[in-house]
Amino acid sequence: MTSTRLSSRLSSRRRSDPGLRWVRVVMAVLATIGAIDTGAITLKRWGLIGPLSCPGGAEGCDKVLNSVWGSLFGQSLSLFGFLAYTTVLVLAVLPLVLTGEARSAIAERSWWGLFLFSGGMAVFSLLLMGLLVFKIKAFCFFCVLSAVLSLSLFVLSLIGGQWDDRGQLVFRGVLVALLVGLVGLGWAASVDRPAALGTRGTPPPVVSVSTPATLALAEHLSGSGAVMYSAYWCPHCHEQKELFGKEATAKLKVIECAADGVNNQKALCDSKNLEGFPTWEINGKLDSGVKPLARLAELSGFKGRL
Template sequence: MTNTRLTSRLGSRRRNEPGRRWIRVLMAVLATIGAIDTGAITLKRWGLIGSLTCPGGAEGCDKVLNSVWGSVLGQPLSLFGFLAYTAVLVLALLPLVWKGEQRAILSALSWWGLFLASGGMAVFSLLLMGLLVFKIQAFCFFCVLSAVLSVALFVLSLIGGDWPDRGQLIFRAVILALVVGLVGLGWAASVDRPAALSTRGTPPVVMSASTPATVALAEHLKATGAVMYSAYWCPHCHEQKEMFGKEAYKDLTIVECAADGVNSQKALCDQKNIQGFPSWEINGTLDSGVKPLARLAELSGFKPADPS
């Protein structure tokens, strides 16, 4: 009896699968768009490609993607989005190209995989939208696009799957939302600590102590006209300042580029075509990214004093 029921169910799924083929194809298309979206952001954050054109304004995208919520485990958050979209793409297409008797079983399992993957992505994307609106307070087209794609994929997984027990499906959806939501909220709160050290428009307080060497380097950079272009909300800018320490960084010439930052010089940053933060202008040359102090000394021609 059990084998007959299983055979009947698999036969029914095999007959229904061609009718849902278009859903798999559509999910594959959306997942490909998402992979391109997140992949381009990841390559930009790794410095492998140039600046991206962000509809709605590049400043908002920079503010979101370079915020404390823009990285996980030292890697761009977009990298994990790329991996998630790639997983959805594989799950959507694999049953369409698979040959053999196991195709029906693979198809059924893949719908559960699509449901769990896209559901988790949708919940996490909505959490990120909340951070974007209430904490970061900026608009990022790439982030909104990813959220829309994630929700669309989840809806399509609900439409396309053969769900014999809707009650069980709803129960699992609630559990999935609670787990992803709680983990996401915990992560968001844990990385918010640097931002909590600053008020609106003001960068976090530098806590590390300076050394005679970092003070001397900062004084040399200022004397030779070196400029650091920064944004108060940029964690990488704070990281660069921490390398100098709380005494030395005050000797640097730092230009605030955020429009809502204290003492903003956004017009100058636009004139200089600043694409990322921090950016250093040394001897008339612009170079973006956090720089080791030894590299800054090399670029500026700084020669440490001979201790002898």
């Protein structure tokens, strides 16, 4: 009788904490690395930290992160990656720190959460790697690292969950993969507008109309020696030009920095150690990011009205 009760208690404990504990720990470590990776990129995009050293070349990272696929809902895609890794971290750690009924209630559910969430991340990462290779055609160490981490988390969730119902595992996994894959492909296609890019290596045309004020500011900037360092694939550079309008942009001194850009001056751009695009050089000082016209007027000493 005593032996039966002991066996029942041990069985109950195993059911209250299914899966392998060491896998949770490893997943928590990998999720932390992923959160640091994507969090650093997000802070860089927000201008809260300085430039990041990108193994393999900063130009590739800039090209990828500033591409049309580098943003979602107006926010850096890395922000959503940070939220995803943080979610995985919480799901992995909670059963390790909780006790009693709370632990029992969340343990099995957390394995399903880890499996489905990391599976979705892995599928989306594979989609992004496809864009990296076939559309953007650039290497980004941070992006590759994130993809490796996502795939590793998915494999670990398969190992750690010690699944009893393999049928449910396959069914739910395929369902999530199809859902994420279809939504991801739809998103990737919707933001890909090759017709607007014109000739390869050239930026998309500016369509907004200039005003007398923006024309005057552009002439002042050019006359004072101000330079805008740009890359044809950079959406933020196009955003900056749209603030001036078509006619005023034609008066600006814009230097193409992309290695495959038409009439590029990559050597000059490299010598400036630019942190990103666009970067303005006004009165010998470099300032990166899209600038409001009023700020450009202030930096250059423009006295006219905007």
